[in-house]
Amino acid sequence: xxxxxxxxxxxxxxxxxxxxxxxxxxxxxxxxxxxxxxxxxxxxxxxxxxxxxxxxxxxxxxxxxxxxxxxxxxxxxxxxxxxxxxxxxxxxxxxxxxxxxxxxxxxxxxxxxxxxxxxxxxxxxxxxxxxxxxxxxxxxxxxxxxxxxxxxxxxxxxxxxxxxxxxxxxxxxxxxxxxxxxxxxxxxxxxxxxxxxxxxxxxxxxxxxxxxxxxxxxxxxxxxxxxxxxxxxxxxxxxxxxxxxxxxxxxxxxxxxxxxxxxxxxxxxxxxxxxxxxxxxxxxxxxxxxxxxxxxxxxxxxxxxxxxxxxxxxxxxxxxxxxxxxxxxxxxxxxxxxxxxxxxxxxxxxxxxxxxxxxxxxxxx
Amino acid sequence: xxxxxxxxxxxxxxxxxxxxxxxxxxxxxxxxxxxxxxxxxxxxxxxxxxxxxxxxxxxxxxxxxxxxxxxxxxxxxxxxxxxxxxxxxxxxxxxxxxxxxxxxxxxxxxxxxxxxxxxxxxxxxxxxxxxxxxxxxxxxxxxxxxxxxxxxxxxxxxxxxxxxxxxxxxxxxxxxxxxxxxxxxxxxxxxxxxxxxxxxxxxxxxxxxxxxxxxxxxxxxxxxxxxxxxxxxxxxxxxxxxxxxxxxxxxxxxxxxxxxxxxxxxxxxxxxxxxxxxxxxxxxxxxxx
Numbered sequence: 001x002x003x004x005x006x007x008x009x010x011x012x013x014x015x016x017x018x019x020x021x022x023x024x025x026x027x028x029x030x031x032x033x034x035x036x037x038x039x040x041x042x043x044x045x046x047x048x049x050x051x052x053x054x055x056x057x058x059x060x061x062x063x064x065x066x067x068x069x070x071x072x073x074x075x076x077x078x079x080x081x082x083x084x085x086x087x088x089x090x091x092x093x094x095x096x097x098x099x100x101x102x103x104x105x106x107x108x109x110x111x112x113x114x115x116x117x118x119x120x121x122x123x124x125x126x127x128x129x130x131x132x133x134x135x136x137x138x139x140x141x142x143x144x145x146x147x148x149x150x151x152x153x154x155x156x157x158x159x160x161x162x163x164x165x166x167x168x169x170x171x172x173x174x175x176x177x178x179x180x181x182x183x184x185x186x187x188x189x190x191x192x193x194x195x196x197x198x199x200x201x202x203x204x205x206x207x208x209x210x211x212x213x214x215x216x217x218x219x220x221x222x223x224x225x226x227x228x229x230x231x232x233x234x235x236x237x238x239x240x241x242x243x244x245x246x247x248x249x250x251x252x253x254x255x256x257x258x259x260x261x262x263x264x265x266x267x268x269x270x271x272x273x274x275x276x277x278x279x280x281x282x283x284x285x286x287x288x289x290x291x292x293x294x295x296x297x298x299x300x301x302x303x304x305x306x307x308x309x310x311x312x313x314x315x316x317x318x319x320x321x322x323x324x325x326x327x328x329x330x331x332x333x334x335x336x337x338x339x340x341x342x343x344x345x346x347x348x349x350x351x352x353x354x355x356x357x358x359x360x361x362x363x364x365x
Numbered sequence: 366x367x368x369x370x371x372x373x374x375x376x377x378x379x380x381x382x383x384x385x386x387x388x389x390x391x392x393x394x395x396x397x398x399x400x401x402x403x404x405x406x407x408x409x410x411x412x413x414x415x416x417x418x419x420x421x422x423x424x425x426x427x428x429x430x431x432x433x434x435x436x437x438x439x440x441x442x443x444x445x446x447x448x449x450x451x452x453x454x455x456x457x458x459x460x461x462x463x464x465x466x467x468x469x470x471x472x473x474x475x476x477x478x479x480x481x482x483x484x485x486x487x488x489x490x491x492x493x494x495x496x497x498x499x500x501x502x503x504x505x506x507x508x509x510x511x512x513x514x515x516x517x518x519x520x521x522x523x524x525x526x527x528x529x530x531x532x533x534x535x536x537x538x539x540x541x542x543x544x545x546x547x548x549x550x551x552x553x554x555x556x557x558x559x560x561x562x563x564x565x566x567x568x569x570x571x572x573x574x575x576x577x578x579x580x581x582x583x584x585x586x587x588x589x590x591x592x593x594x595x596x597x598x599x600x601x602x603x604x605x606x607x608x609x610x611x612x613x614x615x616x617x618x619x620x621x622x623x624x625x626x627x628x629x630x631x632x633x634x635x636x637x638x639x640x641x642x643x644x645x646x647x648x649x650x651x652x653x654x
Contacts (some may be wrong), residue, residue, distance in 0.1 A: 072569040073569075086628075091623075248642060248646035249646055252642040255635050255642055258635040262635055265632070266628040266629040270567060278565060278566075285442075319412070
């Protein structure tokens with residue numbers, strides 16, 4: 001029965017050929033480890049966000065008078081609504097963590113160098129858009145935490161000279177966070193940003209398929225030409241087939257992702273929902289402490305620490321631009337083995353350490 | 366090739382930007398949103414507070430604002446003008462009697478002053494021994510004797526104490542009242558704490574909170590009659606009503622336990638799957654090598 005069904009499909013879409021060409025014959029390099037699958041995990045995490053988001057969308061009402069109540073209804077009255085809401089809430093945080101670890105891995109392998117500059121730029125752009133999705137998503141439940149986080153977040157761009165006020169006003173749709181902000185953030189969260197993210201994702205995946213996975217400079221130092229002058233796809237002839245070897249690695253990491261997700265749901269379901277997230281937004285009552293989400297604590301603390309607001313925001317903007325265009329800043333003729341590049345390794349570790357320090361500082365300040 | 370990608374991207378960005386820009390100028394839409402109570406953060410825009418915290422006021426007057434800020438009234442957004450009247454957003458007219466300014470009440474006016482909001486409590490109080498003594502002699506306990514004026518805290522059984530009650534009479538009868546209140550009051554406290562816990566855990570408690578508030582207010586109103594027999598007689602009604610709320614709270618806790626168990630089940634399923642897939646991956650790796 002099953003064979004007949006597969007044959008029926010195969011006759012129509014050439015499934016066997018598709019699997020052979022794109023999975024069995026697609027070789028992954030010898031150095032492809034579990035860490036190399038994090039991009040795929042991020043893709044699955046994004047799909048989880050999309051599916052749970054669509055489920056929430058069935059009951060959510062994007063209006064200040066109904067938004068909070070509708071989220072309460074989803075959590076407490078719709079069968080298993082709490083599950084979709086918590087997965088969406090926790091999943092939104094895990095996806096950021098997965099992308100950060102993925103980027104650190106790519107940086108340490110120096111995989112962004114020629115010919116993979118566009119892959120890095122599209123990935124970083126995707127990361128920035130995911131962060132924007134998080135910013136816009138936190139306002140939608142219209143609770144105290146989200147409302148006041150948005151008030152703070154939408155104030156930060158106003159520190160920028162000339163264009164700052166315009167950006168703030170554009171984000172809020174006025175001088176303060178109102179129903180217009182909610183409508184605007186809703187449109188961005190459910191349509192505009194996902195469209196751009198999916199577009200970039202297609203480019204990112206297409207480039208990886210065309211160029212092949214990058215090798216590990218420590219394991220296969222000689223397989224790649226340092227600076228190729230024409231397009232060539234690394235065949236990785238002595239590597240493993242994508243299916244089933246690398247696919248199993250991917251599947252394992254996806255299982256780990258779900259394990260972490262349900263671990264948080266079981267033992268810390270309110271990890272990303274502080275008590276104020278259960279109170280309807282009230283512009284007349286400011287919570288005792290307003291703190292952004294963990295992934296914004298570092299830039300928030302930098303802006304708070306530096307006495308000059310313009311300097312603080314400028315540093316964050318410059319860092320984002322350098323991160324986005326990093327492949328073009330890195331030395332052209334230098335090799336890919338980071339162990340032989342102590343300056344680059346030190347720079348990466350210092351930036352990472354500073355980010356962790358500012359995050360912890362922001363958490364307790 | 367790039368041309369085909371850039372053109373749609375530019376068109377998309379232009380359409381989105383134009384749409385958003387035009388949205389800013391939809392005046393009617395904007396006004397409707399902006400004028401709503403959730404639209405603008407007003408904070409503490411109050412002529413009373415601005416003036417009473419200024420240096421032109423003596424320290425006692427400034428102290429009143431500090432006391433109010435720490436009060437149960439402040440926590441529930443009951444501001445100066447809600448009791449004292451006046452134009453809160455207009456400093457020049459803030460103390461105009463034409464704008465409803467009442468000022469501070471005389472001692473004998475206090476029950477009416479507080480009774481503007483606490484209507485049922487006022488009626489019970491005026492019918493009680495406390496109220497009658499106060500009306501007849503102008504002395505005796507009024508609202509502020511037990512609750513204070515600006516630093517009013519959430520009322521509890523702790524107010525009934527030997528130190529306060531024995532200023533006017535022996536503590537024996539007050540002690541009897543405290544004992545009569547005990548069962549219902551402790552139920553009220555337990556429910557209040559459980560509702561707060563549920564709320565923090567993300568459970569919608571609005572309906573139970575309203576039922577709790579009705580019972581709480583009714584029982585506190587009854588207490589002000591200072592009639593121990595009436596309190597005892599009605600206690601069983603309140604107990605029954607509060608037990609119904611406790612039943613709903615218990616259901617909510619069961620629902621939370623179900624959520625935890627369901628998540629734990631999925632957690633274990635994925636741990637199992639992780640182990641299976643990991644072993645499969647290892648075995649394929651070995652075959653390959």
